[in-house]
Amino acid sequence: xxxxxxxxxxxxxxxxxxxxxxxxxxxxxxxxxxxxxxxxxxxxxxxxxxxxxxxxxxxxxxxxxxxxxxxxxxxxxxxxxxxxxxxxxxxxxxxxxxxxxxxxxxxxxxxxxxxxxxxxxxxxxxxxxxxxxxxxxxxxxxxxxxxxxxxxxxxxxxxxxxxxxxxxxxxxxxxxxxxxxxxxxxxxxxxxxxxxxxxxxxxxxxxxxxxxxxxxxxxxxxxxxxxxxxxxxxxxxxxxxxxxxxxxxxxxxxxxxxxxxxxxxxxxxxxx
Amino acid sequence: xxxxxxxxxxxxxxxxxxxxxxxxxxxxxxxxxxxxxxxxxxxxxxxxxxxxxxxxxxxxxxxxxxxxxxxxxxxxxxxx
Numbered sequence: 304x305x306x307x308x309x310x311x312x313x314x315x316x317x318x319x320x321x322x323x324x325x326x327x328x329x330x331x332x333x334x335x336x337x338x339x340x341x342x343x344x345x346x347x348x349x350x351x352x353x354x355x356x357x358x359x360x361x362x363x364x365x366x367x368x369x370x371x372x373x374x375x376x377x378x379x380x381x382x383x384x385x386x387x388x389x390x391x392x393x394x395x396x397x398x399x400x401x402x403x404x405x406x407x408x409x410x411x412x413x414x415x416x417x418x419x420x421x422x423x424x425x426x427x428x429x430x431x432x433x434x435x436x437x438x439x440x441x442x443x444x445x446x447x448x449x450x451x452x453x454x455x456x457x458x459x460x461x462x463x464x465x466x467x468x469x470x471x472x473x474x475x476x477x478x479x480x481x482x483x484x485x486x487x488x489x490x491x492x493x494x495x496x497x498x499x500x501x502x503x504x505x506x507x508x509x510x511x512x513x514x515x516x517x518x519x520x521x522x523x524x525x526x527x528x529x530x531x532x533x534x535x536x537x538x539x540x541x542x543x544x545x546x547x548x549x550x551x552x553x554x555x556x557x558x559x560x561x562x563x564x565x566x567x568x569x570x571x572x573x574x575x
Numbered sequence: 576x577x578x579x580x581x582x583x584x585x586x587x588x589x590x591x592x593x594x595x596x597x598x599x600x601x602x603x604x605x606x607x608x609x610x611x612x613x614x615x616x617x618x619x620x621x622x623x624x625x626x627x628x629x630x631x632x633x634x635x636x637x638x639x640x641x642x643x644x645x646x647x648x649x650x651x652x653x654x655x
Contacts, residue, residue: 386609386610387605387609389605389609391602391605391606391609417636418635418636418637419636420611420635420636421610421611421634421635421636421637424608424609424611
């Protein structure tokens with residue numbers, strides 16, 4: 304009960320990841336708007352020749368590949384291109400579920416330097432979920448031709464995460480990207496992502512919900528983010544979280560029985 | 576001085592306006608917000624399709640086609 308086709312897909316994929324013969328040292332998710340050269344970055348990093356194309360909705364399933372950097376093996380998961388993680392479509396749901404529930408060691412967001420502004424929506428949504436985010440500003444070569452220059456150090460300061468410029472087609476910036484991923488994954492750099500502050504009424508309810516969320520998920524997810532999504536009342540996410548509670552309720556906490564955890568969560572989500 | 580507000584559908588081709596309000600709800604609203612169509616965004620009408628609908632708009636560096644069923648819910652005001 305409660306298992307949707309998408310969630311089955313995600314969990315099947317996660318199980319496959321954990322069963323793979325050579326266990327990677329880290330799993331890194333690759334997200335981004337459609338047409339930002341995300342698959343080119345993927346191929347550039349992994350050396351794989353996953354077919355890339357220039358039409359929307361190209362990457363419909365999750366592709367994975369490996370690379371080694373500083374003697375660590377990294378598995379890279381190429382997510383579908385999306386403008387948002389608010390799950391308006393199946394693609395967005397797959398991307399969101401992987402970032403939230405797939406527990407990647409880091410998430411790279413690939414953005415298009417030629418229209419950076421519209422890419423930042425997704426970046427803000429991702430850093431709201433996880434601080435272990437790296438922004439790769441791709442297509443800087445194309446931007447230069449359009450006389451657009453991106454001030455990456457400034458962007459880095461305002462977002463509070465590493466920002467790496469790249470021209471993945473010409474393999475420019477990929478070593479820097481691997482290095483940035485390495486630092487975030489292995490704790491050599493702690494990000495302090497910008498926090499999005501909502502209006503007073505919303506902030507008050509977030510504060511109220513956060514404590515309960517922390518108890519139910521035992522610090523597993525970002526409680527602020529879960530509280531916000533409960534306020535959204537997105538049924539696909541509520542479902543996915545219910546699945547999570549049913550599947551992964553840690554046994555270490557005897558007082559938080561499976562049923563109680565799920566019930567408590569439903570009470571929360573029914574309040575709004 | 577009050578600046579005239581009007582529906583995005585009434586924006587002539589080649590002219591720019593500033594978004595005041597996205598008067599949709601649910602998924603349709605989310606979709607437009609995700610594409611960068613939020614209050615204070617500058618929108619330029621680029622061209623009409625042969626039938627007059629949809630119309631292509633330039634929004635934050637990208638060209639996006641909107642049907643009148645969406646754009647008539649978007650309130651804008653003219654800018655100089």
